[in-house]
Amino acid sequence: MNAIASLARPEILSLEAYAPAAWAPELTRMHANELPWRLATDMSACGLNRYPEPQSEALMRRLAALYNVPPQMLLAGRGSDEAIDLVVRVFCRAERDAVLVCPPTFGMYALAARIQGAQLRSCVLQAGHGFALDAGQLLRHCGPEVKVVFLCSPNNPTGNLLATGALREVITALAGRALVVVDEAYIEFAGTGSLVTEVARHPNLAVLRTLSKAYGLAGARCGSVIADPEVIALLKKVIPPYAIAQPTIEAVLAALDSGVLAQLESRLALVRSERSRLAQALAHTPGVLRVWPSDANFLLVEFRDVERALQRAHRAQLLVRDARPYPELAPALRVTVGSHADNQRLLEAWS
Numbered sequence: 323m324n325a326i327a328s329l330a331r332p333e334i335l336s337l338e339a340y341a342p343a344a345w346a347p348e349l350t351r352m353h354a355n356e357l358p359w360r361l362a363t364d365m366s367a368c369g370l371n372r373y374p375e376p377q378s379e380a381l382m383r384r385l386a387a388l389y390n391v392p393p394q395m396l397l398a399g400r401g402s403d404e405a406i407d408l409v410v411r412v413f414c415r416a417e418r419d420a421v422l423v424c425p426p427t428f429g430m431y432a433l434a435a436r437i438q439g440a441q442l443r444s445c446v447l448q449a450g451h452g453f454a455l456d457a458g459q460l461l462r463h464c465g466p467e468v469k470v471v472f473l474c475s476p477n478n479p480t481g482n483l484l485a486t487g488a489l490r491e492v493i494t495a496l497a498g499r500a501l502v503v504v505d506e507a508y509i510e511f512a513g514t515g516s517l518v519t520e521v522a523r524h525p526n527l528a529v530l531r532t533l534s535k536a537y538g539l540a541g542a543r544c545g546s547v548i549a550d551p552e553v554i555a556l557l558k559k560v561i562p563p564y565a566i567a568q569p570t571i572e573a574v575l576a577a578l579d580s581g582v583l584a585q586l587e588s589r590l591a592l593v594r595s596e597r598s599r600l601a602q603a604l605a606h607t608p609g610v611l612r613v614w615p616s617d618a619n620f621l622l623v624e625f626r627d628v629e630r631a632l633q634r635a636h637r638a639q640l641l642v643r644d645a646r647p648y649p650e651l652a653p654a655l656r657v658t659v660g661s662h663a664d665n666q667r668l669l670e671a672w673s
């Protein structure tokens with residue numbers, strides 16, 4: 323076992339994985355207590371009366387090809403949200419082990435830690451430094467109790483990429499000590515490389531990727547964790563056996579067809595151009611104090627009067643995210659880059 327896998331909870335290390343009903347599609351299934359008939363409304367390829375293949379091989383192969391990693395380094399779950407939960411449950415003993423987060427950031431990391439009863443450490447990303455990651459400061463916050471470090475790049479809600487050099491410094495310094503989880507939910511919008519290419523070299527690195535943002539499949543619920551095969555094997559012990567539903571497997575395989583992927587590229591280009599148009603227009607909008615530069619598909623916008631901006635958006639029937647609950651931020655809203663027409667409506671509401 324490698325040094326990172328051995329940091330997992332002893333109960334998980336010794337856990338016997340659940341053996342799901344054997345998957346042998348060429349044989350007649352009389353072993354899983356399913357109904358033998360399809361419903362008249364069932365348009366799926368495989369039949370929803372049957373349990374799906376656990377960790378569908380076709381899906382794993384397709385996702386592994388998409389991210390350019392071997393299938394044994396990938397686990398798919400119901401969004402990266404599930405991967406976040408699995409990592410914390412596998413590595414953190416309640417009350418003893420800790421999770422480190424860098425606020426302001428995605429709330430699911432702290433929530434997963436609280437649900438598990440893990441301790442929470444934080445190392446704040448400073449607005450004065452453009453919310454950049456200070457590797458030295460993070461490492462000073464990282465005692466031996468910290469088993470998992472969550473870093474989000476591009477970061478939600480601030481929008482900035484974390485510098486690869488700083489990420490590498492953290493990963494290298496914590497080798498054998500903690501699992502560093504880099505959440506790349508928005509990486510496709512950044513136009514820079516993914517850290518996925520470094521996972522094979524760093525057993526303590528796990529990268530989260532999702533189909534929910536750039537791939538336009540938020541409703542399908544499919545995210546991946548890419549990590550050392552031993553870490554993946556531990557996560558597989560904990561994920562429910564039929565986590566990915568059959569309609570999701572079929573929708574994802576259809577969407578990751580090369581023809582559909584070609585269309586996604588042009589959509590990404592459109593999001594990037596709308597992002598810069600929206601950012602420029604907002605910078606000249608009355609009441610806007612600051613528009614933070616973004617590598618994602620949203621903008622963090624500071625307002626003199628957030629309440630008024632929210633009300634105006636609501637009056638135009640537009641939802642934007644109130645970022646005031648983040649104590650590390652000046653009063654701001656987080657705005658998703660929409661279609662050209664939606665962005666125009668928002669700009670008019672705030673003009």
Ligand SMILES: *Cc1c(COP(=O)(O)O)cnc(C)c1O
Nearest residue numbers: 401402403428478507532534545
């Ligand atoms: C949206 C988002 C996710 C994706 O969650 P899914 O469960 O895959 O839909 C993950 N991390 C961050 C930071 C996000 O903003």
